[in-house]
Amino acid sequence: MANYLLRRLLIAIPSLLGISVILFVVLALAPGDPFGELTTNPAIPPEVRANLRASLGLDDPIHLRYISWLTAMMKGDWGYSFVSRIPVDQLILQRLPTTLAVIGISQIVALAIALPVGVYAATRPYSIFDQVANTLAFVGFSLPTFFTGLVFILIFSITLDWLPFVYRTGIDASGWRWWWEQFRQSIMPIMVLGLFQGATWTRFVRSAVLDVIRLDYVTTARSKGLTEGTVTMKHVVRNAMIPVVTLVALQMPAVFGGAIVTEQIFRVPGIGSLLITSILANDTPVIMAVTFVFAALVIFFNLLADILYGWLDPRISYS
Amino acid sequence: MHEDRLRHLLDLIRGGVLSRRDALRRLAGLGLTAPMATQVMALAGVSPAAAQAPGAEPVRRGGGGPLRLLYWQAPTLLNPHFATGATNQDASRIFYEPLAGWAADGTLLPVLAAEIPSIENGGLAPDGRSVTWKIKPGVRWHDGVALTADDLVFNWDYARNPATAAVTAGSYRDVTVVKVDDLTVRVEFRQPTPFWAETFVGSRGLIVPKHLFERYVGAASRDAPANLRPVGTGAYRFVSFAPGDVLHASLNPDYHLPTRPFFDTLEVKGGGDATSAARAVLQTADYDFAWNLAVEDDILKRLEAAGRGRVVFIEGGDIELLHLNPTDPNREVEGERSHASTTHPALSDPAVRQAIGLLVDRDALEQFIYGRGGPATGNVLNNPPRFRPPQPSRAFSVERANEVLEAAGWRRGPDGIRAKDGVRLRFVLQTSVNAPRQRTQALIKAAALRAGIDVEVKAVAATVFFSSDVANPDTYTKFYADLQMFTTVMTQADPQRFMNQFVSWEMASRANRWQGRNIYRWRSPEYDRLFREAEGELDPIRRADLFLRMNALVLADGYVIPLVGRPRVNAHANALRPVLSAWDNTLWLLSHWGREGG
Numbered sequence: 001m002a003n004y005l006l007r008r009l010l011i012a013i014p015s016l017l018g019i020s021v022i023l024f025v026v027l028a029l030a031p032g033d034p035f036g037e038l039t040t041n042p043a044i045p046p047e048v049r050a051n052l053r054a055s056l057g058l059d060d061p062i063h064l065r066y067i068s069w070l071t072a073m074m075k076g077d078w079g080y081s082f083v084s085r086i087p088v089d090q091l092i093l094q095r096l097p098t099t100l101a102v103i104g105i106s107q108i109v110a111l112a113i114a115l116p117v118g119v120y121a122a123t124r125p126y127s128i129f130d131q132v133a134n135t136l137a138f139v140g141f142s143l144p145t146f147f148t149g150l151v152f153i154l155i156f157s158i159t160l161d162w163l164p165f166v167y168r169t170g171i172d173a174s175g176w177r178w179w180w181e182q183f184r185q186s187i188m189p190i191m192v193l194g195l196f197q198g199a200t201w202t203r204f205v206r207s208a209v210l211d212v213i214r215l216d217y218v219t220t221a222r223s224k225g226l227t228e229g230t231v232t233m234k235h236v237v238r239n240a241m242i243p244v245v246t247l248v249a250l251q252m253p254a255v256f257g258g259a260i261v262t263e264q265i266f267r268v269p270g271i272g273s274l275l276i277t278s279i280l281a282n283d284t285p286v287i288m289a290v291t292f293v294f295a296a297l298v299i300f301f302n303l304l305a306d307i308l309y310g311w312l313d314p315r316i317s318y319s
Numbered sequence: 320m321h322e323d324r325l326r327h328l329l330d331l332i333r334g335g336v337l338s339r340r341d342a343l344r345r346l347a348g349l350g351l352t353a354p355m356a357t358q359v360m361a362l363a364g365v366s367p368a369a370a371q372a373p374g375a376e377p378v379r380r381g382g383g384g385p386l387r388l389l390y391w392q393a394p395t396l397l398n399p400h401f402a403t404g405a406t407n408q409d410a411s412r413i414f415y416e417p418l419a420g421w422a423a424d425g426t427l428l429p430v431l432a433a434e435i436p437s438i439e440n441g442g443l444a445p446d447g448r449s450v451t452w453k454i455k456p457g458v459r460w461h462d463g464v465a466l467t468a469d470d471l472v473f474n475w476d477y478a479r480n481p482a483t484a485a486v487t488a489g490s491y492r493d494v495t496v497v498k499v500d501d502l503t504v505r506v507e508f509r510q511p512t513p514f515w516a517e518t519f520v521g522s523r524g525l526i527v528p529k530h531l532f533e534r535y536v537g538a539a540s541r542d543a544p545a546n547l548r549p550v551g552t553g554a555y556r557f558v559s560f561a562p563g564d565v566l567h568a569s570l571n572p573d574y575h576l577p578t579r580p581f582f583d584t585l586e587v588k589g590g591g592d593a594t595s596a597a598r599a600v601l602q603t604a605d606y607d608f609a610w611n612l613a614v615e616d617d618i619l620k621r622l623e624a625a626g627r628g629r630v631v632f633i634e635g636g637d638i639e640l641l642h643l644n645p646t647d648p649n650r651e652v653e654g655e656r657s658h659a660s661t662t663h664p665a666l667s668d669p670a671v672r673q674a675i676g677l678l679v680d681r682d683a684l685e686q687f688i689y690g691r692g693g694p695a696t697g698n699v700l701n702n703p704p705r706f707r708p709p710q711p712s713r714a715f716s717v718e719r720a721n722e723v724l725e726a727a728g729w730r731r732g733p734d735g736i737r738a739k740d741g742v743r744l745r746f747v748l749q750t751s752v753n754a755p756r757q758r759t760q761a762l763i764k765a766a767a768l769r770a771g772i773d774v775e776v777k778a779v780a781a782t783v784f785f786s787s788d789v790a791n792p793d794t795y796t797k798f799y800a801d802l803q804m805f806t807t808v809m810t811q812a813d814p815q816r817f818m819n820q821f822v823s824w825e826m827a828s829r830a831n832r833w834q835g836r837n838i839y840r841w842r843s844p845e846y847d848r849l850f851r852e853a854e855g856e857l858d859p860i861r862r863a864d865l866f867l868r869m870n871a872l873v874l875a876d877g878y879v880i881p882l883v884g885r886p887r888v889n890a891h892a893n894a895l896r897p898v899l900s901a902w903d904n905t906l907w908l909l910s911h912w913g914r915e916g917g
Contacts, residue, residue, distance in 0.1 A: 047481060047488075048481070048484055048485065048486060048488045048489075051481050051482060051484040052484040055482070055484055055538060055541075080541070081395075081562075083395045083396070084395040084396050084562040084563065085396050085398075085401055085541050085546060086396075086546075086547060086562065091562060091563070094561050094562070094564075095564075153595075157603055158598070158602055158603060161603065164603070164605050165595070165598075165599070165603070165605070166389070166588060166591070166599055166605055166606070168565065168586075168588060169561060169564060169565055170559065170565060170567060172385075172584075264590070264591060264592070265591070265595070267588065267589075267590040267591040269561060269563065269564035269565070269590065273563070273590055274563060277393070277563055277590075
């Protein structure tokens with residue numbers, strides 16, 4: 001096991017390096033200039049722009065810039081935002097709590113919907129419940145989040161005037177009121193993301209369970225006289241969860257990456273909105289840091305999924 | 320214009336022969352609009368030049384509760400010397416102040432200055448080589464340190480240092496700032512400078528404290544803790560800031576105006592999009608004020624119908640212009656199309672330009688496309704009022720256009736498109752992707768077809784069209800099309816920088832990497848001469864007259880066709896009383912904002 005882990009971690013290093021090279025080159029070759037706005041502003045002399053470029057090291061050849069980025073990253077220096085003129089890690093840390101809270105809870109909501117609904121629907125295939133659940137799931141993942149987000153705003157904020165649609169950090173209240181306000185403003189983005197994700201996962205859980213429930217060993221378990229509940233929970237779900245775990249684990253980096261569209265609609269100051277504003281402003285160090293951390297998390301969660309397999313299915317062994 | 324008669328009138332007013340009211344009437348008789356006549360009198364020293372502080376004087380400070388502002392672009396930094404973009408300038412403006420700001424009518428309002436310098440109070444040197452500013456006594460930074468002339472001298476030193484890479488460098492590098500005494504500085508110019516209100520004034524003139532920044536000049540400037548925790552002189556003090564998200568501030572109990580500000584706390588929330596920002600103010604009233612609503616007027620009207628807020632349009636000098644290319648966009652000279660040495664085969668004929676001018680229905684643009692967000696105009700230079708020429712005729716007539724073209728020898732071919740000597744009237748009209756612009760293109764195309772001109776419309780993504788990418792042929796500065804259309808912004812209340820975009824030496828070309836400001840490719844020796852004259856003309860009336868003549872010259876040639884003005888659009892809650900100006904930042908006078916009944 002330890003051997004396997006070590007091997008996987010060693011393999012991760014070249015993949016991360018490869019990813020960082022590709023990201024860096026793509027960003028360096030992309031058109032646009034973080035100081036584009038300075039060029040069009042007649043009040044700003046061109047030498048100011050030249051000085052800015054030089055002070056941020058933008059005039060060096062690309063391989064030198066990459067090496068200096070890499071050595072800084074290894075020392076824990078994530079770079080320096082062109083636009084905010086502060087270190088990138090500060091920017092990301094500021095956004096992390098909100099992202100984890102909103103996106104994290106939405107993933108929990110999604111799981112809380114998908115697991116029971118998917119399993120129940122699969123144990124009663126083609127029943128009314130299954131049909132309804134299937135239809136709703138289909139509708140749920142067919143509607144993009146920007147659409148459901150706007151529909152929610154239209155219904156709950158504008159028509160009913162129940163919920164605010166602008167997410168505010170630093171609510172000036174304490175105790176229960178703070179929690180209530182926080183709930184009111186988070187519920188819409190959480191539900192938009194949670195329902196979308198839940199709908200996708202429901203269909204997946206259902207088909208995974210359906211695959212297992214027809215197998216002979218399930219019939220054997222039933223014929224032993226076990227209750228239907230025990231059969232489902234102990235024998236079916238545990239085996240059916242293997243593909244679901246992969247899917248959920250691979251989705252976890254998204255909790256860090258945030259949800260660009262939903263964050264933009266509800267003005268949630270998460271990492272997704274940081275990424276999109278940085279892309280629009282050509283703030284390369286921030287784009288680089290966010291995407292690179294994202295890549296590292298994808299690799300990490302892949303590893304985690306593989307380890308979880310071994311726990312869920314003892315037949316899989318890494319020794 | 321009528322300079323001699325003007326002068327004679329002004330002498331009569333000065334001598335007391337003529338009352339102000341009579342003078343206004345007689346100036347109107349000379350073709351001057353009332354605001355312009357007032358301004359002419361102001362400039363001639365007949366009436367006070369400085370703007371009056373708007374609104375009634377409040378009795379006490381504070382008590383207004385929270386003020387919540389919504390910006391769909393979030394501020395990312397709080398140092399005015401690094402502030403690119405309106406959002407960052409606005410955010411810095413909450414904490415930092417200039418010596419004077421630009422009011423809505425294009426006049427100066429003293430903020431940190433004790434008074435606006437003039438020849439009469441000895442602030443302006445008669446030779447135009449220096450301006451002396453007196454600082455208001457008793458102003459303190461938020462940490463209690465007193466504001467002195469040293470702070471101003473420091474800002475000059477800080478901003479003009481190339482290693483600081485300040486975006487305000489342009490306002491400081493060509494002047495010298497000298498401390499006269501603790502509360503007086505003199506800004507010295509290299510040559511006689513009629514427009515002296517640049518350094519320490521308006522959005523690029525905000526003053527930062529020397530005692531917090533002096534260790535961070537040059538390359539170290541980015542390490543200053545005060546870059547993110549501003550300590551200024553403004554009406555509100557810094558509380559917290561999350562770049563790209565939200566900014567909190569609270570009332571400054573030590574503000575230099577004893578009865579201001581009104582609001583106790585301030586929140587500036589950023590992000591999202593313009594339409595939902597308008598919604599949050601006009602429809603759900605979650606916020607008190609929304610900035611820069613680039614939203615179609617129809618939608619704004621629908622949101623306003625909820626009755627919780629209103630949209631305000633502040634007129635400035637920004638204008639949507641239709642450019643007719645004087646050069647040939649289809650012929651390459653020295654690796655460059657639209658080269659200055661070429662002439663356009665069809666548009667060089669004045670009759671064709673006149674016809675196109677007649678085919679643009681500006682009033683329809685205002686009525687059906689831009690609404691309140693685009694008042695029709697026939698002038699290039701529209702504001703401030705003291706530089707506003709009389710409105711030329713904006714006739715729209717397809718028949719006249721047909722007559723003009725017919726008379727000039729452009730005959731219709733079998734397909735209905737006019738041609739002469741093998742040159743067909745077929746033009747490409749390019750602009751950025753933007754709903755009102757595409758509707759304008761369609762309107763022009765339809766009208767042109769009725770006069771036998773075939774217009775092909777082309778829309779380029781805004782990020783490409785307005786980029787400075789030298790390799791891309793579709794940028795607006797390249798102008799590789801017969802016609803193009805976009806908004807030209809006027810950043811200052813003085814027209815000199817605005818009018819400098821028509822001078823021949825600013826022509827955009829390959830040599831200056833298409834960064835020259837004259838994108839029109841139009842040139843006129845007469846215009847160049849007038850501009851040079853205005854640059855050194857110290858007499859305000861003669862100078863205003865020069866700018867008006869430049870405007871007339873641009874219009875007379877017909878290569879540049881004004882379409883609609885583009886006022887600034889903001890929305891606020893019904894009860895809020897914001898003080899806004901198109902010549903300065905949106906939050907230029909936040910200290911004076913109030914609420915009705917409060």
